Structure formats: C-alpha cells, structure tokens
Amino acid sequence: DPVLALEGVTKTYNKGKPNAVEVLRGVSCTVARGEVVALVAPSGAGKSTLLHIAGLLDTPDAGSVRIGGDDMVGLSDRRRTIVRRNDVGFVYQFHHLLPEFSALENIVLPQLARGVPRSEARLRALDLMARVGVEDRAGHRPATMSGGEQQRVAFCRALANGPRLLLADEPTGNLDPETSDTVFDTLMDLVRATGLSCLIATHNMALAARMDRVLRMDTGTLSDG
Ligand code: ADP
Ligand code: ADP
Numbered sequence: 092d093p094v095l096a097l098e099g100v101t102k103t104y105n106k107g108k109p110n111a112v113e114v115l116r117g118v119s120c121t122v123a124r125g126e127v128v129a130l131v132a133p134s135g136a137g138k139s140t141l142l143h144i145a146g147l148l149d150t151p152d153a154g155s156v157r158i159g160g161d162d163m164v165g166l167s168d169r170r171r172t173i174v175r176r177n178d179v180g181f182v183y184q185f186h187h188l189l190p191e192f193s194a195l196e197n198i199v200l201p202q203l204a205r206g207v208p209r210s211e212a213r214l215r216a217l218d219l220m221a222r223v224g225v226e227d228r229a230g231h232r233p234a235t236m237s238g239g240e241q242q243r244v245a246f247c248r249a250l251a252n253g254p255r256l257l258l259a260d261e262p263t264g265n266l267d268p269e270t271s272d273t274v275f276d277t278l279m280d281l282v283r284a285t286g287l288s289c290l291i292a293t294h295n296m297a298l299a300a301r302m303d304r305v306l307r308m309d310t311g312t313l314s315d316g
Pocket of ligand 2: 139184260
C-alpha cells in the first residue's frame with residue numbers, strides 16, 4: 092500500500108452559500124513508501140487545503156483518504172488525532188515553535204503527549220538536533236535563533252514521533268535563497284536517512300526538480316509533471 096492515497100477528493104468552502112469556493116475538484120494522488128513528491132501550485136490553488144486533508148486536519152466533502160492503506164474518512168475524531176500524532180509530521184513556511192520553550196523542549200513536548208518518558212524524549216530530540224546541525228541550540232528559545240535554525244528545529248519537531256508521512260507547506264519559503272538551499276539539503280538528508288515519505292508544497296522549481304516526482308495543481312485538479 093502507498094503511505095498516502097487520495098482518491099477523488101473534493102472540497103468546497105462555504106458550501107451552499109453565495110460565497111462558496113470550490114477548491115478541490117476530484118483530486119487523486121499517491122505517495123509511495125520512501126517517496127518524496129513535490130506539489131507545485133500557484134497561490135490560492137488549494138495546496139494548503141490538500142495538505143490539511145491529507146494530514147487529517149480537515150475532512151473532504153467526498154472522496155477517500157488512506158494512510159498506510161487504512162481509510163481515514165470514516166474514523167472517529169479520537170482515532171484521527173492518534174493517527175495524526177503518531178503517523179504524520181507537519182512543517183510549515185513559518186516554524187510555529189512555541190516561543191516560551193527552548194528548542195529542545197519544542198521537540199520533547201510532542202513525544203510527551205504520546206506518552207514517551209522524558210529521558211527518552213530528550214535523547215531522541217538531541218539526536219535529531221545533531222543530525223540537522225543545531226545541537227548547540229538546544230537551550231535556546233526560538234526568537235534567539237536564525238530563520239534557518241528555526242526551520243531545522245521545526246523539522247526535528249515534525250520527526251519527533253517517527254511519522255510515516257511528512258507534509259510540508261513551503262518549508263523553506265521564508266528563507267533567503269541561499270539559506271533555503273542548505274536548509275532544504277538538510278531536510279532531504281534527514282528524510283532519506285529515515286526513509287520517510289513526503290509531500291512537499293513549493294513554488295521553487297529548482298527544489299521541486301530535486302524530488303522524486305512533481306505534481307502540479309491548478310484550479311482544483313492535479314497532474315503529473
Ligand atoms: P493555497 O495553499 O494553494 O494558497 P488554500 O488551500 O489556502 O490555497 O486556499 C484555496 C482557496 O480556498 C483560496 O481561494 C482561499 O482563499 C480559500 N480558502 C482556504 N481556506 C478557506 C476557509 N477556511 N474558508 C473559506 N475559504 C478558504
Ligand atoms: P498558506 O500561507 O499556508 O497558504 P493561508 O494564508 O492561505 O496559508 O491560510 C492560513 C489559514 O487561513 C489556513 O488555515 C486556511 O485554511 C485559512 N484561510 C485561508 N483563506 C481563507 C479564507 N478566505 N477564509 C477563511 N479562512 C481562510
């Protein structure tokens with residue numbers, strides 16, 4: 092089974108109202124185990140909506156969402172929350188780290204929520220930080236770190252619970268081009284080393300070309316290439 096499979100997914104915001112917006116018009120796609128897929132779309136095309144549905148943060152009006160072969164659409168909210176916490180990692184354009192906590196704590200907290208003992212969570216956090224080269228920032232709060240460092244910590248947080256699927260929305264979009272390249276390299280090294288499957292939305296064609304496959308999104312539909 093693919094790690095992620097969407098079939099005929101549709102979504103309209105404000106359905107039935109004068110301000111209805113039909114965002115997804117029957118979207119189908121898969122991400123195989125270990126595959127890194129680029130999602131390239133103009134602004135407003137619906138990529139955030141698609142990523143939210145794939146990550147169980149939102150539900151489609153119709154169509155199926157499967158993670159690891161299991162149907163997600165019929166699951167209870169409680170089961171969806173468990174899948175989201177254990178199997179899916181998210182990275183956004185802005186890091187969304189908790190400002191009052193250290194970098195290390197930001198990576199420890201999601202593990203505590205899953206019931207991992209603190210000592211084990213700390214070790215895993217430090218290992219992830221070392222892999223992306225920010226282990227010396229463990230005690231720093233996000234505001235005292237550079238944009239590139241903040242994103243590296245956000246990658247560690249996304250991987251903290253060992254997800255099967257990483258969903259990323261412009262993960263290097265707020266960095267200057269040079270930093271964006273090196274931070275993207277770091278993310279790819281981490282992803283390849285862990286065999287993680289990824290769907291990564293980007294406007295950056297050079298980055299998209301370095302992924303395994305490119306999906307283009309336009310007016311609510313997807314195509315290869
Ligand atoms: P993208 O990430 O490609 O920029 P989005 O998925 O964020 O696109 O949004 C697609 C369209 O749906 C846009 O026109 C946006 O304004 C609209 N939209 C997104 N979320 C909502 C919402 N919660 N309610 C109403 N409209 C929304
Ligand atoms: P991104 O930068 O990732 O595309 P957006 O700025 O499009 O994010 O959207 C941020 C949040 O606001 C999302 O959760 C999206 O669902 C919501 N949103 C986007 N457009 C609208 C809208 N027109 N009405 C209500 N909510 C919206």
